Amino acid sequence: MWDFTEAVDGYGRFLVITMDESDPAPVRSKHIIVYGELLALDGEARLGRAALVEAPDREAAATLLPAGRDSRTEVHPWRFGGRPAQRS
Incomplete structure (x- = not known):
C-alpha cells in the first residue's frame, strides 16, 4: 500500500468489497492500491475480495x-x- 505511486x-x-464465492477474475489497474481475498474463519471458504482503490467516483471504483x-x-x-469519520 505504501508503494502506491500512481495517484491522480x-x-x-x-x-x-465484493461478496462473491466464484473464482476471482484477475485484477489489473494502476488505480488499485491494495487488494486481497476475503476468507471465512476456517481460512478455506472464499467469501469475496476487498480492495483499496483510487477512482473519479463510486461507480468507477466499483468496476x-x-x-x-x-x-x-x-x-x-x-x-x-x-x-473518514461519519458526520451526524
Whole structure:
C-alpha cells in the first residue's frame, strides 16, 4: 500500500468489497492500491475480495474489482489511515 505511486489529482479513494464465492477474475489497474481475498474463519471458504482503490467516483471504483453478476458490491469512502469519520 505504501508503494502506491500512481495517484491522480482529483480522484477519490474507496474501499471496495465484493461478496462473491466464484473464482476471482484477475485484477489489473494502476488505480488499485491494495487488494486481497476475503476468507471465512476456517481460512478455506472464499467469501469475496476487498480492495483499496483510487477512482473519479463510486461507480468507477466499483468496476475496478471484477465480480460475478450475482455478487454484491459495496463501495465506501476511504483514505490512508482509515475511513473518514461519519458526520451526524
